[in-house]
Amino acid sequence: MVDASGRAAMIARKLGHFRPNLEHPINAVWARFTGVKEWDSYEWREKFPEMANACRTSREWATNHLMGYGWWCWIIPLRGGDVSAGIVYDSRIFDLPADATLAQRLHNHLISHPVGRAIFGEAQAIEGDVHAFSALPYWSEKVCGNGWAAVGDATGFIDPLYSPGLDFCSFTSYYVANFLSRSLAGENISALLDYYNTQYPVTYRRWFESLYQDKYFYMGEADLMSAALLLDVASYYIGLVRPVYRDPEWAFARLPFEGRPGRIAASMIRFYRRRLVALAKNRAAAGRLGETNSGWRELYDGFVPDFRLRKQIGQGLRRWCRAEWRNLTISPRQAQSPPATCAVIPNEAQRSRGTPSNIA
Incomplete structure (x- = not known):
């Protein structure tokens, strides 16, 4: 039996292997x-000529993103002219504005951002098409067993x-x-099952710790997030994309972050991620967020x-080095609380780029 039930994770929950990532x-x-x-x-070009002229391609059919301290929003065009808009946020440092309904809370947040206000000011959420998930991340301690596997x-x-x-x-599906x-051909696959159960938690943990842990603390800082995006995506292309292009059969026969090379790669990515988090927290403590x-x-x-x-790697490293240098000269000013509902990157959507689809 193959469990491909998505978030329902039917077998993991049934057998007690399901674990939330707290x-x-x-x-x-x-x-x-x-x-x-x-x-x-x-109308948009006449009202915001500087923003319109900065991009030589269409924004309308791209996935655009707004970002701030502890959150990011997606804006995706749909067939028929409607738009999917949503937010992902870290509940330790952000919450949606208070209001009567979830749709109103989301809309109020969108229009607190300068770009969001310009395009969502007169928009209405379609009744019955508002959704939410809490506690998004989770993992399974065991991903296969006697007669079953999850993907x-x-x-x-x-x-x-x-x-x-x-x-x-x-x-996971290929493996x-x-x-x-x-197995159907009559081979003994016990070693393959052991590898899957052993390596999957390692892959999950290294992926999380290297790329995502505490990332939302610097998501509202344009220079820090720019450095992260360049280094993150370049690392993904080097570590996952290139091996798949060279030999897909070999690459998909194992899980990412495997063995000593995987441990070294995860440590390198984790190091700059931790530094970017530290820089953002120093700015917050000094009241210098978003400057x-x-x-x-x-x-x-x-x-x-x-x-x-x-x-891209060179660009990312230069961004990071400049941020470290600026951190040496940062001086505290009157304490301020990080903005909760207002944007700290007013020009994020102006770059008109979609977030890369995958990262390793």
Whole structure:
């Protein structure tokens, strides 16, 4: 029996293997909206010429993102003109504005952001199409056993940022399909089952600790998030994409972050992630959150699995080094609480880039 039931994780829950990830308390709320302003309309271009002229391609059909201290929002166009908009937030440092309904709370947050206010000011959430998930991340202590195996989100989930669920789905589905076919051919697959149960928790833990743990503390800082995105995505292309391009049969026959190379890679990514978290917390303690965000606009070349990744890595390292240098000269000012409902990256959506679909 193969459990591909997603978040329901039927077998893991039934057998007592299901575990919530309490170190990453994120929640999500999303809705379908009508009456959303068009990003590429003449009205928009006349009202915001600087923002319109900064992008030479269409924003309207892209996935756009707004980001702030402890949260990020997606804005996705749907067939027929409606728009899916949602938020993922860390409940330790952010909560939605108070209001009568969940849809109103989400809408109030969207219009607290300058860009969100411009396009969602007259929008309405469609009744009956508002959804929420709490305690998003979880994992299964055991992913296979006598006569059963789990794949995809039935094994675990970390965070929708960068869509790592697609990677987990690819690797786990291929691995399980491989040992099922070998079992049906009469092979002894006990070693493959042991590997899957042993390596999956290691993969999940290293993926979480290297990329996502406490990430929402610096999500509202444009320079820190820019450095993270460049280094995160370049690491993903080097560690996961290139091996799959070279030899998919070999790459999908094992799970990411395996063995000594996986441990070293996870340690390197975890190191700069921890430094970015520390820099953001220092800014918060000094009352200096969001000071580098005004006027921030940056376009990136597309990520490709070849030597051109060196450019993105170099950009990311330079961003990080500048942030470390600035941290040496930061001075406290009158204490302030981090903004809860207002945006700290007013120009995030201006970059008009979709978040990369996967990260390792």
